[in-house]
Amino acid sequence: EDKVVQSPLSLVVHEGDTVTLNCSYEVTNFRSLLWYKQEKKAPTFLFMLTSSGIEKKSGRLSSILDKKELFSILNITATQTGDSAIYLCAVPPSNTNAGKSTFGDGTTLTVKP
Amino acid sequence: GAVVSQHPSRVICKSGTSVKIECRSLDFQATTMFWYRQFPKQSLMLMATSNEGSKATYEQGVEKDKFLINHASLTLSTLTVTSAHPEDSSFYICSARAPDGFNSYNSPLHFGNGTRLTVT
Numbered sequence: 001e002d003k004v005v006q007s008p009l010s011l012v013v014h015e016g017d018t019v020t021l022n023c024s025y026e027v028t029n030f031r032s033l034l035w036y037k038q039e040k041k042a043p044t045f046l047f048m049l050t051s052s053g054i055e056k057k058s059g060r061l062s063s064i065l066d067k068k069e070l071f072s073i074l075n076i077t078a079t080q081t082g083d084s085a086i087y088l089c090a091v092p093p094s095n096t097n098a099g100k101s102t103f104g105d106g107t108t109l110t111v112k113p
Numbered sequence: 114g115a116v117v118s119q120h121p122s123r124v125i126c127k128s129g130t131s132v133k134i135e136c137r138s139l140d141f142q143a144t145t146m147f148w149y150r151q152f153p154k155q156s157l158m159l160m161a162t163s164n165e166g167s168k169a170t171y172e173q174g175v176e177k178d179k180f181l182i183n184h185a186s187l188t189l190s191t192l193t194v195t196s197a198h199p200e201d202s203s204f205y206i207c208s209a210r211a212p213d214g215f216n217s218y219n220s221p222l223h224f225g226n227g228t229r230l231t232v233t
Contacts, residue, residue: 010154034221042117042206042224043157088156090222092210100147101222106156 002027006089006104014112017079021107023089024071033072035063036088038106043088046074079111115141115211119225126197127233134192134228136163136207142187143209147222148180151204160205163190197232204229 003026013019025033032050036043047056049065049072056063060079065072076083086106093099116139126132136146144165149157161182162170169182179201181193194201206227210220 006156036222041226043208043222044224045221048221086154086156092220100159100162103157103159108154 002091002102004089004091004102004104006087006107008107009105010108010110012110012112013079015080017111018075018077019079019109021074021076021087021089021109022071023073023104025089025091025102026070027091027102030067031092033065034090034092034101035072035074036090038086038088039084043086046087076109079109081111081113084109084111115209115223117207117209117223117225119207119228121228122226123229123231125231125233128198129196131193131195132197132230134194134205134207134230136190136192136209136225138188138209138211138223141209141211143190143211144187146184146190146207146209148182148190148192149206149208151206151227157206160192163192165190194230197230199232202230202232 005024007022032048034048035046037046047063052067060077063074086108088106089104090101092101118137118139120135146163148160150160151157159172160175163182163184165184171177184190204227208222208224210222
């Protein structure tokens with residue numbers, strides 16, 4: 001069974017700090033890894049990573065995948081209070097459109113003013 | 114972009130009553146939708162996979178007679194919490210994967226805004 005482990009489970013920082021969120025995975029047939037951000041309601045898609053060593057970047061957020069060591073990190077620089085959210089890491093089903101994704105337990109990030 | 118609409122956003126009901134939650138894909142067809150339950154500051158817990166035109170697939174430990182799922186069309190799945198009790202109070206959220214050409218299984222999930230259920 002596919003497995004996704006995120007760490008830390010929770011993190012409290014102050015505005016301006018840089019944070020690194022971790023996601024390790026064990027899957028039978030790796031296709032990609034996705035990061036989502038969930039504030040109060042629906043999770044929203046951040047990044048999809050398929051290749052090792054290629055950084056995806058969006059503003060202050062960036063993410064990279066290491067397929068050899070089976071992990072991904074999500075970096076947030078110069079954090080703001082609006083970055084406070086649950087960050088979810090997930091791997092899609094191995095080979096079927098109908099299959100379920102496997103989610104990690106999430107990292108709850110709190111950014112204090 | 115793909116939009117998933119979930120309704121209602123909030124519902125309060127009395128113990129023993131049933132509550133229906135709707136999940137619609139607004140601009141794409143979804144043969145499969147997913148229903149999750151989420152506790153405060155925790156990740157999504159998959160309850161079941163809703164399959165259009167066939168029975169839902171429930172995760173271990175989820176009572177199928179209590180959480181009835183119907184996926185009667187390619188754009189609508191419903192979750193009915195039957196004979197609700199206070200312990201069913203939670204945040205319920207649905208998702209669907211919009212087709213993305215060849216690699217549909219790889220495309221991101223699109224989530225509804227969730228339903229906050231409170232059973233008194």
